[in-house]
Amino acid sequence: MARHEATSVTVIDDHPVIVAGVRSWCDDADPPIGVVAAGPDVDVARTGKGRDADVVVFDLHLTGSAPAFAALRGLVDDGRQVIVYSMRDDAEAALTCLDIGAFTYLTKAEGDVHLVAAIRAAAENRPYTPPALSGAIGTDSRPGRPQLSLRESDVLVEWFRCESKEMVARKLGLSVRTVNTYLERVRIKYANVGRPASTKAALVARAIQDGLVAVDEL
Incomplete structure (x- = not known):
C-alpha cells in the first residue's frame, strides 16, 4: 500500500x-x-x-x-x-x-x-x-510441530468434539472415508516429526500441547 x-x-x-x-x-x-x-x-x-x-x-x-x-x-x-x-x-x-x-x-x-x-x-x-x-x-523451545493443512486441523478438532467420524463427516460435508484419510495424514505427520500418536487420546494430547485446541474446548 x-x-x-x-x-x-x-x-x-x-x-x-x-x-x-x-x-x-x-x-x-x-x-x-x-x-x-x-x-x-x-x-x-x-x-x-x-x-x-x-x-x-x-x-x-x-x-x-x-x-x-x-x-x-x-x-x-x-x-x-x-x-x-x-x-x-x-x-x-x-x-x-x-x-x-x-x-x-x-x-x-x-x-x-x-x-x-x-x-x-x-x-x-x-x-x-x-x-x-x-x-x-x-524462547521457543517447543518440540517439532507438524505443519497441518487448514482442512486437516478442522477435521482433527471436530473429531475431538464429536462422538464418531460419521458425525464429523456430516458436519463438514465430507465422506467418512475422506475423514479417515485426513486423520491418517495427521498421524503420519506427527510420526514424521518423532511424536507418534496412534490413538485418539494421543492425538488429543498432541493437539493440546501444540495449541490446536484448548482443554475447555473439548
Whole structure:
C-alpha cells in the first residue's frame, strides 16, 4: 500500500472500552488511521466497510475463555492482514497465532505505540515484531510441530468434539472415508516429526500441547 493512502482498520473485540481506546489511538495517529468497522465477532470483517479494511485488529478471546483460533484461521484464509491483540501474554498463544498465519501478535499491555506501528506495518506489508512476540520467538523451545493443512486441523478438532467420524463427516460435508484419510495424514505427520500418536487420546494430547485446541474446548 502506498504511504500517502489512508490506512483503514476493522476492530474485532467484544469489550466496548477496548474498541473505544483503539479508535482514539487511531484517530490521534499522524497521519490518522481510520477505524471503519468494529464489532464483537468476525462477521464485522466480512460485511460492509469492514470487509475492505486494510488491517483487522482481532481479540483472541471473543466469547468465553477459549481462544478463537478457528475464527483467526478463517480470517487468514480470507486473505486478511490480522493483528492479534490479546490480554494473553504467554508464548504458546503468540506462537500458535503466528503458525495459523496472523501478521503479528501484541499483548494489550503493549499499548498504543506498538499497536499503531503494527497497523501501519501490516498495511504496508512490512514485518513488525513487538517486544512480547520477540521474547516468545526467542524462547521457543517447543518440540517439532507438524505443519497441518487448514482442512486437516478442522477435521482433527471436530473429531475431538464429536462422538464418531460419521458425525464429523456430516458436519463438514465430507465422506467418512475422506475423514479417515485426513486423520491418517495427521498421524503420519506427527510420526514424521518423532511424536507418534496412534490413538485418539494421543492425538488429543498432541493437539493440546501444540495449541490446536484448548482443554475447555473439548
